[in-house]
Amino acid sequence: MASPKYWWGVAKKCFTVGLISLTVSDRCGSITPISGQSMSPTFNPEHSTFKDYVLVEKFCLMKCNFSHGDVIVFSSPSNHKEKHVKRIIAMPGDWLSTSDSYDTVKIPQGHCWVEGDNPASSADSRSYGPIPLGLAQGRVTHILWPPQRIGKVEKVVPEHRLSMTTRQTTS
Amino acid sequence: MWASKLCQWQWRSIAKEALDRTITVAKFLSLFHITDTYIFSPTIVYGPSMLPTLNVRGDVLLIDKLSHRFGNLGLGDIVIVQSPSNPRRILTKRVLGMEGDVVSYNAHTGFVKTLVVPKGHVWIQGDNLYASNDSRHFGAVPYGLIQGKAFCRIWPFAEIGFLGSV
Numbered sequence: 177m178a179s180p181k182y183w184w185g186v187a188k189k190c191f192t193v194g195l196i197s198l199t200v201s202d203r204c205g206s207i208t209p210i211s212g213q214s215m216s217p218t219f220n221p222e223h224s225t226f227k228d229y230v231l232v233e234k235f236c237l238m239k240c241n242f243s244h245g246d247v248i249v250f251s252s253p254s255n256h257k258e259k260h261v262k263r264i265i266a267m268p269g270d271w272l273s274t275s276d277s278y279d280t281v282k283i284p285q286g287h288c289w290v291e292g293d294n295p296a297s298s299a300d301s302r303s304y305g306p307i308p309l310g311l312a313q314g315r316v317t318h319i320l321w322p323p324q325r326i327g328k329v330e331k332v333v334p335e336h337r338l339s340m341t342t343r344q345t346t347s
Numbered sequence: 348m349w350a351s352k353l354c355q356w357q358w359r360s361i362a363k364e365a366l367d368r369t370i371t372v373a374k375f376l377s378l379f380h381i382t383d384t385y386i387f388s389p390t391i392v393y394g395p396s397m398l399p400t401l402n403v404r405g406d407v408l409l410i411d412k413l414s415h416r417f418g419n420l421g422l423g424d425i426v427i428v429q430s431p432s433n434p435r436r437i438l439t440k441r442v443l444g445m446e447g448d449v450v451s452y453n454a455h456t457g458f459v460k461t462l463v464v465p466k467g468h469v470w471i472q473g474d475n476l477y478a479s480n481d482s483r484h485f486g487a488v489p490y491g492l493i494q495g496k497a498f499c500r501i502w503p504f505a506e507i508g509f510l511g512s513v
Binding site for chain 2: 202254310
């Protein structure tokens with residue numbers, strides 16, 4: 177029969193593990209499931225039955241060093257409790273031609289343009305415009321589950337949509 | 348054989364000691380991090396934009412990092428916000444409109460503008476209307492940029508006390 181002292185020890189251990197894991201998931205990285213089809217086929221391709229699990233890296237938050245083509249997690253500008261996963265298409269100072277119309281948009285200071293990989297079912301900057309970089313919560317670097325697709329998440333930069341003059345000056 | 352056993356035992360105890368120390372240090376650092384991010388943290392704010400509530404030369408405020416996570420934020424609260432135009436800058440402003448509120452303000456052009464704060468956004472303005480870069484310039488900010496609510500001033504000592512909402 178376990179004594180109260182034993183259970184006190186177990187509780188203390190659980191508390192320690194909780195503290196340390198919360199800190200690690202805030203500062204270094206965490207594992208998150210992805211739901212929804214907006215980033216298909218990079219995450220959750222059509223024929224998969226399970227949700228994808230990805231590694232979200234948080235070191236990039238301290239210096240805000242994001243680059244074109246990164247997949248980021250950010251809190252939605254219209255509801256701070258929702259987290260969205262999208263790809264950065266353009267960074268501050270870029271001129272970007274939006275895909276559905278023939279407009280060119282200049283990205284303001286401190287903002288970025290995010291889009292899902294699956295334009296058919298994705299609510300992104302095409303509907304709510306550029307988002308502040310301060311909303312970013314981390315960068316998705318690796319897929320951890322399912323096993324056949326374990327690996328790095330590739331950067332994809334749609335060069336043809338960014339106007340070349342600004343690309344040269346910013347990069 | 349006896350010596351080697353003693354040596355092994357020593358190594359084991361040293362390893363255990365080192366592990367214990369590491370865990371203690373890690374626990375301390377994590378507790379510090381969690382207090383700082385989720386409960387409260389002291390922050391230095393300066394600049395003319397919140398005159399006369401806060402001084403130009405700098406005040407140390409205690410920031411409540413918990414209540415905005417539960418949506419417990421109202422009109423008139425002083426908040427700490429990440430600047431939308433530079434994610435590394437932190438602004439101190441007062442909330443003057445929640446989502447759905449109708450806000451009227453004087454734009455630079457001199458005309459009075461009226462708009463509705465969009466969903467999930469807040470309207471923030473400095474107390475010093477003449478020297479403040481705020482929602483009148485960059486529009487309503489997303490709620491997700493809010494870092495915390497200032498509730499108490501701890502330095503300078505002469506003006507120590509709670510910051511009420513106006």
